[in-house]
Amino acid sequence: MPDAPAATCRIGVVVEAPQHSGLWGALDYLCAQPLPLGMLVRVPLGRRVVTGVVWSSTGSAGSGDQAEVVDKASLKAVLEVLDGLPPLPDAWRQLVKFAAGYYQRSLGEMALMVLPPELRQLDAIQWGRRLKRLNKAMTEPSVTDPSVLPELTAQQQAALAQLAEPGDKPYLLWGSTGSGKTEVYLRQAQRALDDGKQVLMMVPEINLTPQLEARVAERFAGRRIVSLHSALTPAQRLRNWLMAHYGHADLILGTRLSVFTPLPRLGLIVVDEEHDPSYKQQDGARYSARDLAVYRARLEKVPVILGSATPSLESWFNALPEAEGGTGRYVRLAMPARVGDGDMPRVRILDLSRSPKQLRGQEPPPVARELLDAIAQRVEQGEQSLVLLNRRGYAPVLHCSDCGWKSGCPHCSAWRVFHKVDRTLRCHHCGFTERVPRACPDCGNTDIHPVGRGTERLEEQLAEALPQARLGRIDADVTKHKGALEERLADVHAGEVDVLVGTQMVAKGHDFRRITLVAAVNPDSALFASDFRAAERQFALLLQAAGRAGRDADVAGHSEMWVQTWHPMHPLYQTLRSYDYADFAAQQLKEREMAGLPPYASLAMLRAEGKTQQAAQEFLHAAVQAVQHLADDIGGITLYPPVPTPVQRVANVERAQLMIESPMRPALQRFLSQSQAVWLELAKQNRRSGLIRWAVDVDPLSI
Incomplete structure (x- = not known):
């Protein structure tokens, strides 16, 4: 490491610091000469040397008398300047500052988190070498005339x-x-x-x-x-x-x-x-x-x-x-x-309650006979079908009918999913994986069977029901290796797949020209979820999935969207029939307004994780009590009681949360910014009782 230059002036540098370390702004350092704002530098932080961004030319306070309180003799000097890299622009620093403030994170954490990891690890010598290689690789591209453009509608x-x-x-x-x-x-x-x-x-x-x-x-x-x-x-x-x-x-x-x-x-x-x-x-x-x-x-x-x-x-x-x-x-x-001027696929709602009854103890087929016949017809016509099931794996759980054992995760309050391809039970929350046991771990019964259905099992069952069809599957399990997704999509586009089984990965953005039938085989699970956004997400998923069919005008006239459901009269499905998003949105906004939910209110979640559920909730209870006076002073702030999260234990860590609501976004932001210091001090006191970490989630997607 080269010697630091003689230090004559003070600058403010933001460094990567955890959210709750107390380092909310810039730290003061000395340098030989003023540096442009946005310049990357290497500075000492404790026993480490880290990358930072020059944020202020007059110290961490930016200006004024407060900056002069710091004794220059106590400050450390900047070690290196990453010359050759243009300073990060003022607009970038304003964006980072806004994001850090709005989402209640430290400035240093936000600023360094959004930079490439490798950039944060380079010293001046390494940076110089990388810059030379980059300059050699950069030649001005030739701007050519565009290809023939399609005619606009x-x-x-x-x-x-x-x-x-x-x-x-x-x-x-x-x-x-x-x-x-x-x-x-x-x-x-x-x-x-x-x-x-x-x-x-x-x-x-x-x-x-x-x-x-x-x-x-x-x-x-x-x-x-x-x-x-x-x-x-x-x-x-x-x-x-x-x-x-x-x-x-x-x-x-x-x-x-x-x-x-x-x-x-x-x-x-x-x-x-x-x-x-x-x-x-x-x-x-x-x-x-x-x-x-x-x-x-x-x-x-x-x-x-x-x-x-x-x-x-x-x-x-x-x-x-x-x-x-x-x-x-x-x-x-x-x-x-x-x-x-192609039409959207005709929506057909298939009422499962009218399907032939199954014998007691017999699992219903994945696809109703009527839908299966429709898919078979498409195969005979040389057309493609997409079957949507937004759940990967073979089955959500393995079950022992003798003693009631289920394949729960020992580290999470969730089931381990059965993956038949590699005969594993895999937790999709913490990643814990084990081989499928030969017999029930509790009673020794060898007859343990899958309950429910994932894309892997659906593909297998459709292959049995449609032996003449070429099946393909696209989900996170089969596309985890580099190039796997592109290869499978190429097979679909080339017409080498008759029936494509997939999750939401294939329901949006893809231009499948030969698909004429889309089927949602298990969409009911989202209809009665506790999450207030569940209906919005489900409608979007189904409409986006329907949009994969009939994209070629030659086949648009007879394309269809099938929905298998036990609740055919649900308003979501009735609105889907006409693809009337405006009507659906009007219904949802009316419900949101009556319930005081976004966009008619602003929300934040205070989340806590602890060694025990009690530790997490004790912190949240104390957090409410410590800032209730702030909520009263600001007005319009509602603090709800702490509750466990929907999946309350992940990787042996218990999780809880409380919701903070306000009809006015500025009031909520003011409350959160004033509460942060209180919660930071409170968290330090709760470490001994088992609190692991806490965080504020502004504008949460789920509650």
Whole structure:
């Protein structure tokens, strides 16, 4: 490590510190000369040397007398400066600062978390070597003429005309599946590229990135396109991030973390499938990439397009005019018709209560005879079918009929799923895996059998019922290896699969041209869930799945969506028949307003994990008592009693939570920011009683 330079001035540097370490802002360091804000430096922190970001030129307080209180003699000096890397721009620092404040995380944690891991580990010498290699690899791409563009529909032209008008509101592109939303994205991206700008296009899941990447690469041949997602190696991610930061990349395709990518000439943000819950981080800094994209667009004064066939109710509410009970904050662009004027699949509700009764103790078939005949007919016609079951594995649980034993996880309050392919019982929460026992562990009975059905078992049973059909399956189990998803999707597109069994992975974003029948075989489980968003998610899943059928105009006329259900008159299914999302949203918003739920209220969850459930709940009870006076002073804050989480034990850690509600978002934010210091001190006192960790989840997806 080289000697630190002579220190003459003080700067504020944010370093990666845990949320509850007490390091909320920047730490003071000395340096030989003032450094640009946003510059990356290497500084000592305790016994370690860590990477930090220069945040202030006058110390951690930024300015004023408070900065002068620190004795320079007690400060440590900056060890290295990562020269050659452009400072992180002011807009990036504002975005990080907002995200840290809104989602109640430390500034250092948020700032360093969103940088590539490899960047945080490089010293100045390593960085210099990497920079030389990067500069050699970077040559200016040749911009070529685009390929022949498809003819736009009238509704695509109307949407693009509105996008061309000046305005500062976000756009909600509400288009049915197959309406050509991606073409609107690409045309608007071309406008930004022609102006010398960069384009950030976000997708909810990694498995959608290669498909979009291929489409974008074909359209923008010669442009520099990079992807940013967790499937990349650390070296690939760093290289792509640097290309974006330097401004060499024209189009950036990424998942939720890409919203923090520094882009010196940003001109457009696109959030595809904006309703998808994958845009919400579920651990650590629990941020919403969709909401931050809207904030970033306003911050940098660029347009943002939120696209979906089934928008989130929050986005829909913001796109409703005030006269219709909304906020009018977004501009809604409607594209209800499919390209080629093809019809959406006809929805057929199959009432299982009218199916032939099973003998007592006999398990009902996975697919009703009527639906099975319809699938067989499609196979004979050379067409494809998609059977949706949003549960992977062979069966959710193994059961002993003699003593009642079930395959529970010893570390979680959940069942271990039976996977027949490798004969294992696997917990999908903590990952604990064991071989399937030869006999019941409790009574020795050798007749233990699966209960319920997953995609693995459904595929097996359909293969028995349709011996003439070629079956394929796509879920997280069969696509975990690199390239496996692309290989299986290629088989489907090539027509080598007659019946595709899959989870929600295949229900959105994929352009299957030969699928004419989609069937949801077990959708009822979400109808009566305690989560207030369950109906919204289920409607989105079913409508998105239906959109995989009939995308080719030649087969659209006889495409179908089958729904097997024991509750055929449920309002969700009746609304699905007509694909009337507006009516469904109106019903849901009415219920939300009556219950005081988002978007008519703002929520936060205070979550705690402990060695025992008692330890977790004792902390939450104490937390309520310690800040009740703050809630009373601010007004409008409701603190609900602590309860165990739906899955209360994971990996031998007990979990509990309490809900915090307010009709006004600013009031909730003020309460949370004032409560953090109280809860931090309280958590230190509760360590001895078994508290492990705690966190605040702002705008939670589930309660």
